[in-house]
Amino acid sequence: MIRTRISTVNNEKLLEAQRRSLFWRIHFWAALIASPFALVAAFTGILYIFTPQIESALYGKMDRVVPAGAMRPLDDAVAAANAAMPEGLMLRSVVPAYNERDSVKVYFAPVGTRPGHEGHDHGPAADSISARPTVMYVNPYTAEVLGSQVEAERFGNWSRKLHSSLLQGDGWRWMIELAASWLMIMLITGIVLWWPSKKQNALPQKGTQGRPAWRQWHAFIGIALSLISLIMVATGLTWSKYAGEQIRGARDLAGQAPPQAPRNLKSAAIEGATPMNWQSAWDAARRQAPDVSMQLTAPRGAHGVWRAASFDRRQPEKKFDLVLDAYSGNSLYYAGWDRQTAFGKATAIGIPFHRGEFGWWNQAVLLMFGLGILFSLVSGWVMYFKRRQSGALGLPRLLPGAWTSASPATWVTAIILSMAMPLLGLSAGLVLITELLLHWRMRKPATA
Structure with missing residues (x-):
């Protein structure tokens, strides 16, 4: 009985x-694959954090104006932008x-392209230097054009x-997606390896030096940032190319697709009437x-509709x-926060958070996260070179079986x-093929 118990233990x-x-x-392996791209993502991400201050x-001088009495009708600003519209x-x-x-920001797209999201080009005409999606900035008080800018060239x-x-x-988006995928594996395996036990302390110990100190701080920083790491990796993957397609497919199968307005909505054209102008449409949208x-x-066209959508991602609950019907201003479709x-x-909150758009506290958290990622990557490689013996690969020892x-479950x-x-x-x-080759090489008998 005792021998059986000992054997079981x-x-x-x-x-x-x-x-x-x-x-x-x-x-x-996760660190080896992800490190080069993750370093790039961390440095460029830290730069992106400060977009509001840099912009x-x-x-x-284009984004902000000095108030001067009452704002002129919105149509005046649109007319001024149209008059200065690039060919x-x-x-x-x-x-x-x-x-x-x-x-007032007036967006223009190359002729023949469909409306799209800001910052993205659509169609072959977008490749022309003289016909790229452009924003005109207009003073709402004077209808003066303050300047224009190609969307893709704005710092953000x-x-x-x-x-x-x-x-x-887009053909290079795979790099960051690959890094994010393996960062997810680094996070999961790191948590498993860190999970405290009787033989292991969860916090760095005072007086520890050398490689053990690097290991303790590497684990502590990684775990301390694990929740935000999960949020950042997950939200990043939602708009990635390949993983994003899988996530969106699973979302749609689960009935979690965002509400979409029916495509066949039409305005009831009234004989002799003209559609609402920009100011009237804006007033109608603000009421609803x-x-x-x-x-x-x-x-x-005569049966077209006015469309309005929230523009400020910093207020996802709105x-x-x-x-809107183009003549009466009545609502033909509405989807607010309760319809999401x-x-x-989750994405309406997570993506702006990923981009640091919720203000200074969001930027501070992301800066801490970016610096933590840099430390985790650098400290991991410091430990590797401290462990690796000269002439050896330095792979962590893999026990038989x-x-x-x-x-x-794994x-x-x-x-x-x-x-x-x-x-x-x-x-x-x-990686599995490489492991098989390494295993075969180790088992291969040495030749004289």
């Missing part, structure tokens, strides 16, 4: 050691002045593309929508989409994550 200890060595190995310094562009949408110091859009693709176009900065899109799905609400020691989790993050699955396959 020994088997449990062996299994625990095997699994721990496996998680160490996976943690190392205020760069574009304050090859057509009016796309308008963001009226929300605060008394805001300028430029730094966001630097962060996501190093300014190399939350008090928030909004973007207006004019109707196309997010709305509104469709749980997934939609480690790969078969993983629990069914394998199921790995399969789900690989399906959700295709780049993770593809690169993980290459």
Whole structure:
């Protein structure tokens, strides 16, 4: 009986050691793959955090105005922007002045392209230097054009593309997605390896020096930032190329797609009547929508409709989409915060948080996160070089039977994550092939 109990305890200890060595190995591979891209993402992300301050310094004279009496009708600002419109562009949408110091922003797109999101080009005409999506800034008090700017060249859009693709176009977005995928694995395996036990302290110990000190602070910083790391990685993956498609597919299957206005909505054209002008449409939208900065899109054709949507992501609880009859101003469709799905609400909060758009506290948290990521990556490699012996690869030791020691739950989790993050699955396959080659090399008998 005693021998059986001892044998059971020994088997449990062996299994625990095997699994721990496996998680160490996976943690190392995750760091090896993610580090170069994660370093780039951290540095460019820290730069992007300070977008509000940088844009205020760069574009304050276009974004802000000095109040001077009553604002003129919105149509005056739109007419002024149209008169100064660059050749090859057509009016796309308008963001009226929300605060008394805001300028009116009039968005233009290349002729022949469909309306899209700010900061993105649509169609071949967008490749022309003389016909790129452009914003005209107009003083709402005087209807004076304050200036114009190509959307993609505004610092916020430029730094966001630097962060996501190093300014190399969508074809390079895979780099940050690959880093985010393996950062998720680093986070999961790091938590498993850190999880405190009787033999392990959760906090750094005073007086510890050398590699043990690096290890303790590496673990402590990583765990302290684990929640925000999960939020940042998850929200980043939602708008990535491959993982984003998987996430959106799962969202739609789960019935969590955002509400969409029916495509067949039409205005009831009244004989002899003209559609509402910009000011009337803005007034009608403000009567029916939350008090928030909004973007207006004019109707196309006699039966077209006015569309209004919230423009300020810093107030997600006021997010709305509104469709108005072009003649009466009556609502044909409205979806506010209460119509948003749980997934939609989570992303409406998570994405602005990821971008640091909730104010100084949000920027401070993200700066701390970015510096923490840099420390985690650098300290991990410091520990690696302190452990690695000259002439050796320095891979964490993998105990015999480690790969078969993983629990069914571990394998199921790995399969789900690989399906959700295709780049993770593809690169993980290459890691497994490398592991097989290393195993074969170690077992191969030495030749004389």
